[in-house]
Amino acid sequence: MNNSISQSFKDHPINNLNHIVPLDFQTVLKLPQSHTWRSTRTSLSPDYPPVNPCTKQPVPIIDLTNPHVTKLIRDACENWGMFQVTNHGIPLSLMKEVEGQTRRLFALPSKQKLLAVRSPDGLTGYGLPRISTFFVKMMWSEGFSIMGSPLDHATQLWPHDHAKFCDVMEKYQKEMKVVAERLMGLMLTSLDLEVAQEDLKWLKPKSPQALLQLNSYPICPDPDRTMGLAPHTDSSLLTLLYQSNTNGLQILKDDSIGWVPVDPVNGALVVNVGDLMHIVSNGRFKSALHRAVVNKTRHRISIAYFYGPPREVKISPLMKLIDYDHPPVYRAVTWKEYLDAKAVHFNRALEMIKI
């Protein structure tokens, strides 16, 4: 059996092109019904609980050179499932270059972007967020997914002028891998684990699987009534998100607190605990529900790097966390098997693999 994550996309093709092909946002002057998530601001909406802009508790910001970094990370993973990191070693100039190339891509005319559209059973290329199939309404966003070299799709976008785009995207993925591995180590250490040899196999694997997702949230004529990216958890071990300098990301803290904005910090990366890390930690670390909203004046870009295990590795709660009082909560799954569950059950996928 082919255990690569792209196989999961082959096994669950998207049959409705409306769930792949984005709107031509540049020509739309009024929010169409297809993208209207709420009829009025006050009506019952899928937007419960409400945004809490004045929460006293922002998502933790952690300086990776802080001597107490391990404890800070543990607290953030247990209480939030999300934090921002500074001093992560990625030059701001590289982040700006990735942002620049991403803007260049999404500024192309819709007709040209569609030359690189994702195939119904494909994982990479241009298109709507894959979770679109789970919602009646369409999201106000478009994306471009990359695994390794983006050459094939980039050539379709720019037959003669794709070298810079490809170089920057490949360089960024290499740098992200280093940060992701470092954070994996810190997260496991923070669980009080002496990381054992058998864990190292997938802690620093030669061939991890990873996906780079460029997200674009165009300027919207009626941002309060639509959704950029609907609430979801990430299916990765962890995700590193660069959200440039425009607000839009929100995390659901607890039902009593509601949606909390994650304000951009210049040069910082947002770290999300993914569903697989939640499994590894036997439920101790949260995988946070988050979403992105849009705005009227600024075209927002974000760049997400989803880091996961090699294809053959089964992810399961770490043995050291299991004892009589703490039985394993989840059964072992490969990333592909988990994505299969997600493709069918979406936000209930974790429940489906509960023991």
Ligand SMILES: O=C(O)CCC(=O)C(=O)O
């Ligand atoms: O754009 C954002 O801030 C969030 C993106 C995200 O959650 C994702 O790509 O999974």
Ligand SMILES: [Fe+2]
């Ligand atoms: Fe996400």
